[in-house]
Amino acid sequence: MIRFEDAGVRFTDADRPVLAGVDLRIDEGELALVVGRTGSGKTTLLRAINGLVPHFSGGTLTGRVLVDGRDTRHHRPRDLADVVGYVGQDPLSGFVSDNVEDELAYGMESLGLPADVMRKRVEETLDLLGLADLRDRPLAALSGGQQQRVAIGSVLTTHPRILVLDEPTSALDPLAAEEVLATLQRLVHDLGLTVVLAEHRLERVAQYADRVVLVPGDGRPVVSGAPADVLADAPVAPPVVELGRIAGWQPLPLAVRDARRKAAPLRETLTEVEPPDRETAVTGDVVAEVEHLVASYHQVPALRGISATLRRGEVVALMGRNGAGKSTLLKALVGTKRPSGGRVVVDGQVPTELPPADLLSHVGLVPQVPGDLLYATTVGDECTQADRDGDLTAGTTQELFARLSTGVPLDQHPRDLSEGQRLTLALAIVLAAEPPLVLLDEPTRGLDYTAKHRLVEILRDLAADGHAVLLATHDVELVAEVATRVLVVADGELVADGPTADVVVSSPAFAPQVAKVLAPQRWLTPTEVAVALASGSRIPR
The missing domain is CATH 3.40.50.300 (P-loop containing nucleotide triphosphate hydrolases)
Structure with missing residues (x-):
């Protein structure tokens, strides 16, 4: 569905390319998680999928990016709109309407869909993303998280075959993020939608990913593979993976459920150590x-x-x-x-x-x-x-x-x-x-x-x-x-x-x-656990 063939991107006056020699294949029905440090080139990789790079961002694209067989060098974003839906980091900057319902309908109007189809899809999306109570609200009056859900919904109504999301849960509360990710997973599994998303809060997404794409930055080669394999030594990893590294678990868990199944010996060891005291009262003015x-x-x-x-x-x-x-x-x-x-x-x-x-x-x-x-x-x-x-x-x-x-x-x-x-x-x-x-x-x-x-x-x-x-x-x-x-x-x-x-x-x-892995004990971070184990405690094997 998506292929990068020795692709690279260099912007004018840049000392080095943002991306270089990218060889990557993402198949239909996959949920691919793009990870990397801030500024490493994740957004550039995403924008290359729908042609925003280089047609709107400028710079030079080398190699080829093929999306559903179409070469993005010769197809602008409008030529890929029936296949790729894109939601950027700042949803407010992408809105073109005044209220929620109009924004959800705008993309379908641009594609010339019949009115009855549009109405049905708007209602489905309002229910899917928990937006029904906000349908008549002005977009400017919504919270950041509500705006983000509307932005995702405005793309879903067009029924794209590929959905590209840049930081889709960054402004969502934990429960809303779980609902959005569960929705995406359902679309992937039931409808064969291909989802490519970049996210820094890996603890929310890693367990859902079929593939992890690591963008190391500075033009170094992009790494792609199974989530546990790529995250094993990646410079960025969710806390549950860090905890697995500290405890020496193999294979590394990606979800809390998997970690809890391995954590009994670690919990036994930590019963001998008191968690850091965070309850000291602050007595400042x-x-x-x-x-x-x-x-x-x-x-x-x-x-x-x-x-x-x-x-x-x-x-x-x-x-x-x-x-x-x-x-x-x-x-x-x-x-x-x-x-x-x-x-x-x-x-x-x-x-x-x-x-x-x-x-x-x-x-x-x-x-x-x-x-x-x-x-x-x-x-x-x-x-x-x-x-x-x-x-x-x-x-x-x-x-x-x-x-x-x-x-x-x-x-x-x-x-x-x-x-x-x-x-x-x-x-x-x-x-x-x-x-x-x-x-x-x-x-x-x-x-x-x-x-x-x-x-x-x-x-x-x-x-x-x-x-x-x-x-x-x-x-x-x-x-x-x-x-x-x-x-x-x-x-x-x-x-x-x-x-x-x-x-x-x-x-x-x-x-x-x-905290979820080690409950009912009151440990909160991998660092606290690492410090406790460094004091001499050994995990039973």
Whole structure:
């Protein structure tokens, strides 16, 4: 169905090709998972499948890419639209309609399908992706995860034979991600759909993959094969695979169920060791407080009387389903959403009463779409301007950016960066000013595990320096690594507030993979297990 024959891609003025010598075959009815570090070329590989590379992205394509027998050098994306459906990393940028139902119908209208067929497929897709209650909602009023489901649905309605998805679950809560992936798996198994998806949250997808395609970057050869074989020594791997490496399990498990079957000896060993204590109370001063906070959009309640405090020295995770009100709470704290009731105080100030120039010294927000913070023509100019805005020592922002994302040329345009690289640049711009309260909305979208570990280090450093950090996230593995406390919101109400282990271990939806494998013990990450075993404990054989 898809064949790369000695294919390569080089962009103008690039020192080396993004892809080189790619020989790859993906058969009909396969679910292929594309993995690799941030900026390695995964998105370029995906865009080559439907002709976006090179027809829209520019650059030079060498070799051949054949899709259902069509050579993409001679077929533009519109010539492949009946075969390939593509959903990019930023769904909002691809919308062409105003509301959910119109967006789902647009692709079919472009293909000239009859009205009765369109109506039937729209209803099927609304039910398939859990969007029925949102059919008349404006797209701009949806949460990031809801927008992502609409983007996937708008492609599914055209019934493509190949579905290409770039980070399809990055903005979805764990349960919504499971539903979308289960839907994709059903389409693969029942209808023979070929799915190619790139994803950094491998813990969600690896167990469903028929094939893993590793893009190592720097023009090195692409590796393709069975998931367990490729992930055995890949530089990126889900926590359950890391745990398998630590424990010496063969073959490596890809799913929690397989790992639990092997984990009895490991659990027996770990009964002699206490997990790290995460319940030490943070006693720093209160830096932010919300009391009975109420907020609405177009008479639709988003927050219903939430009360919470944030103290210096803690990293708090804000979790909940898509549309639960997480982003609204962040916007209220940074002053971009005026409450309709209740009170918000940050660093002794009311955010909505502060002029924008003064706001950064009290609170900084990294939004879901990091490009909203970027406006200069080069990465270097963005870093320089951030230093000026925050009255920082020259090079502060650049140094922080280099810690998060290595090897990015300072003369590169921010819009030419990968989604993950844009996110790390926006993170550096906000974090460099070190405001007392740091807010992050889905900060790991587009980040590989290496960049995520660097982010964890920076967040811990900020907390150690007396900052309060609140991150809204669906990334349960990030929460397990860095959060000292977890807030869970549902339908605009606060339903849980407690230490990380207490909240996530007891939740089937928000528990990390290691916690599921080693339950009822309270281990959260592979690193914790590795440290415990390094103390001298041996696993019974």
